[in-house]
Amino acid sequence: DAGVTQSPTHLIKTRGQQVTLRCSPKSGHDTVSWYQQALGQGPQFIFQYYEEEERQRGNFPDRFSGHQFPNYSSELNVNALLLGDSALYLCASSGRDRVGGYTFGSGTRLTVV
């Protein structure tokens, strides 16, 4: 049973560019959340998608946007990249109860140079 799948695993971008990260949730899960984990820090909540709509959003600027597709997969887009956007981006999925906890992917390591 595949868990949460993220692509790519590593990415290097130049400041000012745009990037798209992808996530396929665990089978049976319909809710996808995105987190940013800076080096040596805990993950920070970016936003959550359910039924193809953004349901919750953390304290991130509008440069961070997302999308959820009918098959529940999701994309995270970041525009006008800054050096400070360099981090591990984690996707997490859950079923409808959400209280059971989230299943995390292995993440995409984004480096902005």
Place this chain on the structure above:
Amino acid sequence: GDSVTQMEGPVTLSEEAFLTINCTYTATGYPSLFWYVQYPGEGLQLLLKATKADDKGSNKGFEATYRKETTSFHLEKGSVQVSDSAVYFCAHMDTGRRALTFGSGTRLQVQP
């Protein structure tokens, strides 16, 4: 605002030693509490959880009890192994907001 505070690491122990990693939280309402573990180069894995006061979560020899009166959820293990070396994150989730708030993580190093 909501927050989670963990003891700073690294915590270095010898194999078979007793482990405690402290975690306290601030939150409105009655959040669910979690411990996640992150091995090098990997994402987070759910270790255990508790959804209401006095609940005890347990898994793989690790335990944590939801203490509402002290707003704490300390992680314990009676005898650690080298394979337990990882970073441990305490987190809570407000049932209304349904987003996890994490602590900054505690690195555990277990020496043979």
